[in-house]
Amino acid sequence: MKKVLIATKNEGKVKEFTFMFSEMGLEVTSLLDVENTPDVEETGTTFAENAALKAEEISELYNIPVIADDSGLVIDALDGRPGVFSARYAGIEKDDNKNMDKVLDEMRSVPPEERSARFVCALAVARPGMETLIVEGYCEGEIGYKKTGSNGFGYDPIFVVGHTSSTMAELTKEEKNKISHRANAMAKLKDQMHLLF
Ligand SMILES: O=P(O)(O)OP(=O)(O)OP(=O)(O)OC[C@H]1O[C@@H](n2cnc3c(O)ncnc32)[C@H](O)[C@@H]1O
Numbered sequence: 509m510k511k512v513l514i515a516t517k518n519e520g521k522v523k524e525f526t527f528m529f530s531e532m533g534l535e536v537t538s539l540l541d542v543e544n545t546p547d548v549e550e551t552g553t554t555f556a557e558n559a560a561l562k563a564e565e566i567s568e569l570y571n572i573p574v575i576a577d578d579s580g581l582v583i584d585a586l587d588g589r590p591g592v593f594s595a596r597y598a599g600i601e602k603d604d605n606k607n608m609d610k611v612l613d614e615m616r617s618v619p620p621e622e623r624s625a626r627f628v629c630a631l632a633v634a635r636p637g638m639e640t641l642i643v644e645g646y647c648e649g650e651i652g653y654k655k656t657g658s659n660g661f662g663y664d665p666i667f668v669v670g671h672t673s674s675t676m677a678e679l680t681k682e683e684k685n686k687i688s689h690r691a692n693a694m695a696k697l698k699d700q701m702h703l704l705f
Pocket residue numbers: 515516517518521550577578579580581594595596604607627660661662663664676688690
């Protein structure tokens with residue numbers, strides 16, 4: 509089975525990419541499987557810039573095609589925060605619970621009709637000597653009032669999926685991998701995969 513290297517150290521992402529790429533007959537490896545890989549500095553101001561930074565640095569290092577994901581939660585009532593700072597919103601320790609508590613606290617007096625938000629996922633495919641390909645996927649929803657559900661990862665327990673009353677963390681992995689921002693970005697990548705691997 510052909511392998512694809514995802515330039516991520518996020519276990520939640522690795523599980524979802526493993527599920528979605530296996531449907532294309534591709535096996536996933538990630539930076540969790542490789543010793544002493546660099547932490548790429550995410551100095552970009554957009555998800556796409558950060559995804560490209562991660563994919564290009566790792567592709568250059570190993571001289572192979574690499575995919576990277578930069579993703580996060582964009583909340584309208586917080587002027588788009590946490591955005592590209594989603595991982596470290598409550599501090600550099602990247603604690604999902606603290607991140608969610610900070611968002612719930614900042615949103616505590618925001619009325620129901622103003623709690624709209626979206627997940628964004630930018631995927632970058634970097635190949636030695638070739639132009640980097642970028643696709644983006646989105647998932648609309650709103651911020652709940654408490655953490656509900658135990659599936660998924662990150663901000664899933666406080667994100668109520670649009671037109672449903674379920675949080676992303678209440679969906680099964682099959683359901684999430686059909687409607688998420690990551691699934692929507694993958695769908696755009698799917699018809700180009702034969703060119704890449
Ligand atoms: O950079 P890599 O190594 O991929 O790992 P990371 O966790 O730092 O990843 P990002 O920089 O892309 O930050 C993503 C943040 O957005 C959150 N996030 C991303 N996708 C999510 C999803 O599907 N559900 C919930 N939260 C998500 C996640 O918890 C992180 O806090």
